[in-house]
Amino acid sequence: MPxxxxLLTSTDAGLYCEAGDFFVDPNTPVDRAVVTHAHGDHARRGSGAYLTSAEGESVLRHRMNEGAVIDTLPYGEEIDLNGVRLSFHPAGHVRGSAQVRLEYDGEVWVVTGDFKVTPDPTCTPFELVPCDVLIxxxxxxxxxxxxxxxxAVFDQINRWWRKNREEGLTSVLFGYSFGKAQRLLAGVDASIGPIYTHGAVEKMTETYxxxxxxxxxxxxxxxxxxxDDWSKALVVAPSHAGGSRWMQRFDPVSTGFASGWMRIRGNKRRRSLDRGFVLSDHADWPHLNDVIRDSGAETVYVTHGNNxxxxxxxxxxxxxxxxLALRSAMDESEDADDDSEDDSDGGSSG
Ligand SMILES: [Zn+2]
Ligand SMILES: [Zn+2]
Structure with a gap:
């Protein structure tokens, strides 16, 4: 398996650029980390210095240790790192998410990080970046x-919320606290009732x-x-809050979960959810194929999922x-499996 x-090599610490002497999304603290976005499986605490997109500065700062050294670069602007020309391009995944474009010796490499092509009002839309090698x-x-x-998905969510309101049920909507929750807030019809948030969601929402x-x-x-009465409210919470003591105050409830994994019916049943809403911050099958083809890349490495x-x-x-098996290439943003999700403090994986 090559x-x-x-320009980039796969190491125990993640993707390393020897010519520029930096890592991309290292899974362990390093001297110099280039970070595609601030989800816990891409941005680890403890590195000497971080480079991220200008749009991503606040969310990364919110999740890294206090005093972390964070340099930023606006989308599309280029810097030179020991002869490697680096630029960030919007990935459309969550606020600040970036593809990393590296150019050296006439060759262009792009690392997408996590991305989606579908519009999302809370972050800059995805941009296609032509390249020779695509990761x-x-x-x-x-x-x-x-x-x-x-x-159409937001119509479903709004109808569900209205119906719950009529039936005296509190609407508790689960979604990952960074990215998905803010996209949900931006998309729901806030005239239906008051919106309440779990602490982890509220903090990130304030940053947005x-x-x-x-x-x-x-x-x-x-x-x-x-x-006095929770039944008019929409409560937005990370999925690990489901089944916790924290939930008891909302009874009787109707629960919903917004995730790409809800495309598979069994996932809803397994989690004992009342509703599953198919809303993902990742590219779907057609978009993955489109982006790979349209990038013009001659060589492609695929990570995460059924690679x-x-x-x-x-x-x-x-x-x-x-x-490409990147260690700790676990997906945080879609709550693939929330057992290890450590949402309250920024998370290490999950
Ligand atoms: Zn990821
Ligand atoms: Zn992510």
Whole structure:
């Protein structure tokens, strides 16, 4: 199984650029970390210095240790690191998410990080970046993963909330606290009722607001802030809050979960959810294939998800593709499995 061995190489600490002497999304503290976005599986605490997109500065600062050295670069601007020209390009995944473009010796490499092509009002839209070598995520690299129109999904969510309100049920909507929760807030019809948030969601939402992202008013769930009647409210919380003591105050409830994994019916049942809403911050099957083809890359490495199967599919379609096993390449943002999710403090994986 060939590993990338050129401008970037795969090491125990993650992708390393020897010419520029930096890592991309290292899984352990290093001297110099280039970070695609601030999810815990891509941005680890303890590195000597970070370089991230200008849009991503606040969210990264929120999640790294106090006093972390964070340098930033606006999307599309280039810097020179020991002769390697580096620039960030929007990945459309969550606020500040960036693809990393590296140019050296006439060759262009792109690392997508996590990305989605579907519009999201809380971050800059995805931009296609032509390259010679592409290292891309493929979290949802199976043909079954095709996303419905997000507007239709928000209609479903709003109808569910209205109906719960009529029936006297509190609407508790689960979604990852960084990225998904803010996208949900931006998309729901806030005229239906008051919106309450779990602490982890509230903190990140405040960071988004300070960045100028337009989000409806929210109230942090606490005993002091409790309304007489929860049944009019929409409560946005990370999925690990499900089944906890924290949930008991909302009874009787209807629970919903917004995630790409909700495309598979069994996932809803397994989690004892009342509703599953198919809303993902990752590219679906058609978008993954489009982006890989349109990038013009001659060599493609795929990480996350069913990367062996996906690489084989690409090979069958004439693309020089290889699965790339990055240690700790776990997906945080879609709550793939919330057992290890450490949401309250920024998370290490999950
Ligand atoms: Zn990821
Ligand atoms: Zn992510």
């Amino acid at each position: 590993e990338p061995n050129g 891309t995520e493929c979290t949802f690299g199976l043909p079954i993963y095709r996303w419905p129109d997000p507007d 607001r300070q960045d100028g992202v337009d989000l409806p008013a929210t109230t942090y769930v606490s005993d002091e802030n409790a309304p 062996d199967t996906f690489a084989r599919w690409l090979q069958e379609n004439g693309i020089d593709a290889h699965p």
